[in-house]
Amino acid sequence: MKTKVAVIFGGRSVEHEVSIITGIQAFCALNRDKYEPIVLYITKDNHFYTGEVLEHIESYRDLPAALAAATRVLPVAGDFGVDLVRYPSKLFGNNIVASFEVALPAVHGTNVEDGTLMGFLEMLNVPYVGCDVTSAALGMDKFAMKSVLRDAGVPVLDAMAFSGKAYAQSSEKIVARLEENIGYPMIVKPVNLGSSVGIARADNRDKLMAALDDAFCYANRVLVEQAITPLREINCSVLGDADGARPSVCEEPVNSDEILSYRDKYLSGGSKSGKSGGMSDLKRRCPADIPDEMTEKVQALAVKTFRALGCSGVSRIDFLNNPETGELWVNEINTTPGSLSFYLWEATGLPFDKLLDEMIALAFKRQRNREALSFDFDTNILSAVSLGGAKGAKGGKA
Secondary structure (H helix, E strand, C coil), X not given: CCEEEEEEEECCCCCHHXXXXXXXXXXXXXXXXXXXXXXXXECCCCCEEECHHHHCHHHHHHHHHHHHHCEEEEEEEECCEEEEEECCCCCCXXXXXXXXXXXXXXXXXXXXCCCHHHHHHXXXXXXXXXXXXXXHHHHHCHHHHHXXXXXXXXXXXXXXXXXXXXXXXXXXXXXXXXXXXXXXXXXXXXXXXXXXXXXXXXXXXXXXXXXXXXXXXXXXEEEEEECCCCCEEEEEEEEEECCEEEEEEEEEEXXXXXXXXXXXXXXXXXXXXXXXXXXXXXXXXXXXXXXXXXXXXXXXXXXXXXXXXXXXEEEEEEEEECCCCCCEEEEEEECCCHHHHHHHHHHHCCCHHHHHHHHHHHXXXXXXXXXXXXXXXXXXXXXXXXXXXXXXXXXXCC
């Protein structure tokens, strides 16, 4: 019996299109001898669609036509997994379009990767691949992530974070504090976005204020930290869970600017179908051209980061390195990395389909552990409750 897997991607995120690439890559790589994959696409207004037309990357070039040929559905907890129920339903006949036993989220960014989708899947009581609600939320909030990692002894850069409202009320004071406590050059980034969206380097006050204005277009909170000069970026993926995690080979992205931009990551050319496209098309040195001692340090810190944040499945940890001093800092974690970092695992000796096998096995393992817990407390508390005749709390007296 094949396992029915829903590959979920899209969502209300600025990284929507990147998620489509990752989702189709995963869908194509799943072993058809073991799995029956189902595409579950989330539109930017949070509607769920499924259908064969959505299995092909070319369909998304004309999204209205693709959705017209697809079926809108609602995921509903069923007796043996999750049913995808046609919406609106037909008056007669079976409205269950498909069903699945495990979910494979291939989502990036706010409103999905940040724990939102994971919480929904928890409510459906279905096994799902990757980080849980807490670790996904921590991984998305760069400022909260720094606090947790700092407490765990992982090196991170000091940073300041503030809201758009605070900046609007006292922009001059905030800029002065940044200049005093961090100094130029600075890196400005939205607290809770990935794919380098809204990130900019500021070498003077004019550039700083322009970078802040741009970052606040994408998030309500912005983080500012020191820019490392000279800079080398090193990435390493980790696979596993709290019981055991292992690192991939390291890579060194070759970027055209001092910061790896969205354009560097996704618009620098290459095919966008099959197993290529997305992060897999990024120019890189893999394995990274760094000393063995640095490789071992990066890999050890990557695993330590993964565990400190309580991650599961596959993540990618991005590092900043000053090649002159040898200093190394964790920049961020990608709890659902672009292309699921399959290219790093292939370079490590683990093919994409085998990577997905391990990720799905970890999802079922977590679900078994969760089902061993008790979510009931034997008490008859409602037998002693009286609301004084009021129907519910509304109208009751304090």
